[in-house]
Amino acid sequence: MASHCFCSAGSLFTTSSSSIHTKVEEKWLGSFPLKRRNLVHLRLSNGIKTRAALNAADSKSVEIPRKWYNLTADLPVKPPPPLNPRTFEPVKPEDLSPLFPDELIKQEATSDRYIDIPDEVIDIYKLWRPTPLIRAKRLEKLLDTPARIYYKYEGVSPAGSHKPNSAVPQAYYNAKAGVKNVVTETGAGQWGSSLAFACSLFGLGCEVWQVRASYDQKPYRRLMMQTWGAKVHPSPSTITEAGKKILQIDPSSPGSLGIAISEAVEIAVMNADTKYCLGSVLNHVLLHQTVIGEECLKQMEAIGETPDIIVGCTGGGSNFAGLSFPFIREKLNGKINPVIRAVEPAACPSLTKGVYAYDYGDTAGLTPLMKMHTLGHDFVPDPIHAGGLRYHGMAPLISHVYELGLMEAISIPQTECFQGAIQFARTEGLIPAPEPTHAIAATIREALKCRETGEAKVILTAMCGHGHFDLPAYEKYLQGNMVDLSFSEEKIKASLANIPQVVS
Numbered sequence: 001m002a003s004h005c006f007c008s009a010g011s012l013f014t015t016s017s018s019s020i021h022t023k024v025e026e027k028w029l030g031s032f033p034l035k036r037r038n039l040v041h042l043r044l045s046n047g048i049k050t051r052a053a054l055n056a057a058d059s060k061s062v063e064i065p066r067k068w069y070n071l072t073a074d075l076p077v078k079p080p081p082p083l084n085p086r087t088f089e090p091v092k093p094e095d096l097s098p099l100f101p102d103e104l105i106k107q108e109a110t111s112d113r114y115i116d117i118p119d120e121v122i123d124i125y126k127l128w129r130p131t132p133l134i135r136a137k138r139l140e141k142l143l144d145t146p147a148r149i150y151y152k153y154e155g156v157s158p159a160g161s162h163k164p165n166s167a168v169p170q171a172y173y174n175a176k177a178g179v180k181n182v183v184t185e186t187g188a189g190q191w192g193s194s195l196a197f198a199c200s201l202f203g204l205g206c207e208v209w210q211v212r213a214s215y216d217q218k219p220y221r222r223l224m225m226q227t228w229g230a231k232v233h234p235s236p237s238t239i240t241e242a243g244k245k246i247l248q249i250d251p252s253s254p255g256s257l258g259i260a261i262s263e264a265v266e267i268a269v270m271n272a273d274t275k276y277c278l279g280s281v282l283n284h285v286l287l288h289q290t291v292i293g294e295e296c297l298k299q300m301e302a303i304g305e306t307p308d309i310i311v312g313c314t315g316g317g318s319n320f321a322g323l324s325f326p327f328i329r330e331k332l333n334g335k336i337n338p339v340i341r342a343v344e345p346a347a348c349p350s351l352t353k354g355v356y357a358y359d360y361g362d363t364a365g366l367t368p369l370m371k372m373h374t375l376g377h378d379f380v381p382d383p384i385h386a387g388g389l390r391y392h393g394m395a396p397l398i399s400h401v402y403e404l405g406l407m408e409a410i411s412i413p414q415t416e417c418f419q420g421a422i423q424f425a426r427t428e429g430l431i432p433a434p435e436p437t438h439a440i441a442a443t444i445r446e447a448l449k450c451r452e453t454g455e456a457k458v459i460l461t462a463m464c465g466h467g468h469f470d471l472p473a474y475e476k477y478l479q480g481n482m483v484d485l486s487f488s489e490e491k492i493k494a495s496l497a498n499i500p501q502v503v504s
């Protein structure tokens with residue numbers, strides 16, 4: 001194992017002070033010309049007159065977008081940069097090079113509005129893209145709502161979720177840079193399996209630290225990762241210093257995404273031929289996921305629909321950003337005006353109950369400091385079934401967009417989410433992963449409001465993965481054994497006390 005020069009103090013960066021001053025307020029303005037919308041008028045089978053009916057041909061006939069979209073280019077205020085906790089200065093590309101290949105570092109910091117999707121990535125996207133945009137007519141009927149509900153379904157990818165949209169380009173850029181192995185964290189196993197799949201296509205070694213609670217609850221995703229050739233460890237593990245420290249304090253720790261990130265980052269900085277991949281949170285991950293929203297914009301345009309409200313679940317925020325950011329661009333340009341709503345678990349409510357502050361992206365404090373909504377980097381969320389939403393922070397870019405007032409957020413407890421998922425499965429047929437059950441529950445709340453008010457709103461939601469490997473969670477719900485894990489103010493207070501004091 002070749003050792004890397006970073007990490008001498010067991011940390012990617014060494015913090016020498018807890019007080020940091022930043023100079024970040026830069027104005028960014030931009031506009032983007034829109035094509036005229038092409039409206040068609042049809043009557044739907046449920047009797048509601050709308051501007052269009054959607055069928056499989058409509059949603060499949062759009063082209064896969066050729067560019068990812070960078071919302072930062074169009075924001076009126078630039079988001080605060082990540083900081084090197086040793087110098088308290090914005091991180092430099094060289095700070096990140098032990099972790100990421102140059103191309104991804106460039107994408108992380110780019111101010112370009114659009115990034116071309118490489119042909120090699122498009123060729124792989126073609127395995128499952130374009131993904132369907134489906135009108136949930138049977139769910140509408142069950143709810144007796146005048147609302148029109150559409151869901152963009154990402155569960156058709158090989159791994160069963162939106163995560164390959166970023167796993168494939170991340171593996172591609174690493175392979176192109178001559179990297180031999182990549183390491184990562186995973187919660188429910190959706191990201192780990194997506195990266196394992198992508199690495200198998202590019203001949204890259206792949207090692208995954210899977211959050212202990214999910215490792216135990218979801219053995220089939222571990223087997224998927226192993227089938228695609230990855231090595232999988234439960235996290236916290238005894239392989240890393242970060243894992244050993246956590247286990248010393250709590251030998252039965254259920255783990256968290258923050259802990260698993262620490263373990264993977266530690267391995268990456270210690271091995272010159274190994275880089276780190278992250279499944280959410282960072283700008284380049286959100287960027288890759290915008291293929292969802294760009295495609296969906298075209299699909300909605302093709303059927304002449306305009307969303308009044310867009311809802312998506314948020315863990316680190318990548319599926320939500322992926323769907324909503326292109327719509328936020330249109331909103332900023334005054335073309336549409338949808339409400340954009342993030343939905344998080346009541347047991348891990350970073351946007352709705354966290355503070356907006358600089359904090360570490362991982363539990364051990366190995367990453368740069370990022371300004372985000374955080375519950376504190378050592379907050380370990382209760383082991384809810386939506387393992388992919390158990391992250392202490394929110395993507396800095398989403399946090400910034402939230403601060404700018406361009407979106408809103410709510411939290412929902414897991415039993416309401418599974419109640420909605422059962423209604424969805426029994427009407428639409430698809431069994432959602434536990435994460436998008438949050439988006440479905442919020443969609444149902446909104447559709448029921450429309451029933452009360454009589455408004456025929458267009459609700460667009462992100463159905464970002466199927467739940468075929470999450471059936472133990474459904475079993476628990478169906479047997480009446482699922483509980484809403486209580487949210488502890490005290491626990492959050494304790495972890496917030498440990499975030500670095502950064503003065504901006």
Ligand SMILES: Cc1ncc(COP(=O)(O)O)c(C=O)c1O
Pocket residue numbers: 161162187188189190191279280281313314315316317318319320387388389433435436464465466
């Ligand atoms: C199906 C699914 N949806 C959502 C998420 C949450 O991540 P993000 O907020 O980055 O989309 C995950 C994470 O693992 C996931 O597997």
